[in-house]
Amino acid sequence: MIDADANVFVVDDEESVRKAIARLLRSVGYRVVTFATAREFLDSERGEPEGETAACLVLDVQMPEMGGFDLQRELNAAHAELPIIYLTGHGDIPMSVEAMKGGASDFLTKPVQDVDLLKAVEQALDRARELNAEQAEHSRVRERLDRLTPREREVMGLVVAGLRNKQIAYELGTTEKTIKVHRARVMAKMQAPSLAELVRLAERIGFPEKARP
């Protein structure tokens, strides 16, 4: 079954293609927004960046000015993780392979069969939902981490490294007593019911970040 709460963005310079694709996708219940150029898409406000609704992009490879691959590069640079389905009239195997290596969700040739496109969109949206779920959890945890004071962050780093309070106190040149207070605050602010959970939270967001070499 199809989850109707999904956005599909279509970027193609040919109006006939945009219309045909939009009609097809709307007919099965997707919300569709079309764009004639990559620039137009980038400048648009496409709703929430912290995605609540799944979204994917159907993207023409060959377009004047900014092509599909250029757009993908822009999106990656902007951290906007959005599954992409490429569409092309003049593609070859090396191009499709490069696109897939670059993380594309699919790569189809025009004229595209309706079933093929629908299947590709479904897959892309599934990917989007997974990405959204991950990212939502990730930013929820980072938000808590941001509320820690510098000292608390230090303490947390050493706690998840497995050091005991006494050792942490020595490392930071203070007393065990103080560490206990910081530690308790860390647990509270991070909303960790146990040390095990704190470690998992830290792992998930890659804390602490590695030192620069």
Add this chain to the structure above:
Amino acid sequence: MIDADANVFVVDDEESVRKAIARLLRSVGYRVVTFATAREFLDSERGEPEGETAACLVLDVQMPEMGGFDLQRELNAAHAELPIIYLTGHGDIPMSVEAMKGGASDFLTKPVQDVDLLKAVEQALDRARELNAEQAEHSRVRERLDRLTPREREVMGLVVAGLRNKQIAYELGTTEKTIKVHRARVMAKMQAPSLAELVRLAERIGFPEKARP
């Protein structure tokens, strides 16, 4: 630079192709073993399954009896993670896209340029080295886990879930003292210097496995 300690397996039914590819790859320092059929490759002993040396597979798509994709399916079923570079004389875009979705490392068309193949092999071997490193760590931890008694595994599961000894004792219908002993053995057998590290080890191997619904 090229790491000479690498195996490249070549499976192609045309002897001329095998010879040409083998010569090319050997000329830059790779160890090469060729096979005329997928069956022949599967039946061979290709050295250590717990890979110490990186390896990849250059695989013809069209072959009598068992084709390249069939071979990949066999390998996946057998847990043998081996980066695959497909080679085909009669490929199309949908085929290449499917191959890439299926986890192929690359997909090239015959006749292949030397530089293209060499670049693809380098990339595939890089992937293989990463996979090897991950898998080596993974199986090292699993090995330790396998040395735990059933009871110790139960205790470990509840420990990494964040339960306290008292709660674990209640769950398992015994006393806190007993749990402490199990717990100490778990730490020793898992070679975890701290609870934090035990949690990370458990996370890495996906322990405990989720119950089936």
Add this chain to the structure above:
DNA sequence: TCATTTGTTGGACCTTAGTCCAATATCGGC
């Protein structure tokens, strides 16, 4: 079957962690 692991359980004791109270010192801003 006997002996030897292996897994399991308990007691006594010490160390470490967490909690509730309170207090001091510093800094940046208003």
Add this chain to the structure above:
DNA sequence: GCCGATATTGGACTAAGGTCCAACAAATGA
């Protein structure tokens, strides 16, 4: 100078974790 946030420390106490020693039952192997 006062206020709020941060960092620090102490006392007294409870709870939890870890260690050493000891014991017993079940499984394993000769």
